[in-house]
Amino acid sequence: MVVHSGTASIRARALRQPAGVEEALGRQVSALLTQYNATAASAQTLWDHLEPMLADHPHTPIYRSFPGLGPLLAARLLGELGDDPQRFPTARSLRAFCAATPITWASGTSYRASHRRKANPILAESGHLWAFSALTRSPGARALYDRRRDAGDRHAAALRRIYAHLLGSLHHCLRHGIHYDESRAFPQPQPQPDPGGDQPGQVDAGTCPGSPRAVSPRAGNGTPASS
Template identity: 75%
Template structure:
């Protein structure tokens, strides 16, 4: 007799249901979200079967202390997509209904009926799991800083257009240290008009600029003294306070991103697979850390390079019905992997002759720029799968060689 469990997750309590391979409910219990609840859950599974590790548990989230406790106890956990689970509701009743008890039983039924279509949570090392948390937090901080910079620019355009355009032609724009330190010293046009060239040079030096300080100070001085439309004094002062508040938030977010990146570098350097990732062309420290964090280091997670490509959304989906056939890229995927793959493939175009040749061939065959980059991304993933399996560094002349050897065939070259 086989058994399958479902755990309906909640903030204060969880519902556990266990069914047998005939679909009969074996047990149901409600557990508190604490250490005692985890002990009760494991004891319940042991009551059902002495070897509780043979009972997979379906759950709709892969995060939280309860999931961490189950994984630490060696219990197989299968994370199910909530959208897919919702489509199963009509299997048990004609009228869809929802309850914590019913959802726990539904999750168990999903594993019983289609358990082979869902994979258990990979056995990721503590280092890789911690790296995933840090890289995601770092990416979120970067996105937040970009959002705050756009909001700040929108506010500046309403009363201080010279500041909104002063650094628009430079990379990073308002997130640059020199932009933030000048705006902190002069958050309004009135205060900017009081800045002398010497004061601007001092601010630029404090921001870390080392080249063309005098030229940049002269440019800003002329820009801030150019006649422009102005808000009434009271409104200008109020909007200056608003911009200063946004600037404070922006500074804090950028500082957080920088601190997180220091921790990311430390963890990434400690992982044995990092050097393999960084051996690929276009794979800088940031992209390597993100890709390693999202893929994990479980050697059994991706049996073939095809599995790895599908997980990273680097392979297309075919829609075929009768005489109709359409091939499109995967849209429902991990956004971090999709973003990392695009940046990786684009950066490799100027660092790998083989990558550039493959990209040009795909463009000549009719692929648009994103599609050609996805082809290149898929090719790199095949090479990455081979390198990780054999613990070797990437070699461009082998990755793009037209060979029929087993290794190169597995790379998809």
């Protein structure tokens, strides 16, 4: 009985508005839904015209080979960057155009860096969405994000690092007409040799018997070992 009475009290209607106010709110919601449906239909019409054009473009397979870059983001980037591979001579110029590189000020011994706030809004939004989508599709992008967060970067700043890195790979792929390669875009760090140990296949000349550099561990300053 206690449970039944509690459920009944939750389902009971309360805090009703006057009938005229409720009718007005309902008409407002209906008008908003009409606007939403019209916007969705317009967007679908534009996409129906854009999709075959994107599929026929020779650079589309290169853009789509990148992690997190779906057809809509690829179309937005392609439309803003253009299809001339020689437009940006270096990856740095491409990053600067996309506002993915910081602005720096230097005077004497002082140095300050800040991200670019004045940028193409379409490229800025597309880059943020691209980097965020790449977190779950690229292990290298995820590792870079985690490293930057551990270094103290905020979420948006870490995503800009990923965006800049992916733009460099995009510039290389467009210049050479190749697809994205995760192993080349985010190479795994090679294990560093032990500074105190010998390299494989090498012999330390200072400890090799008969070597002119052979010295005694107890004899300092290069003094030959006494026999």
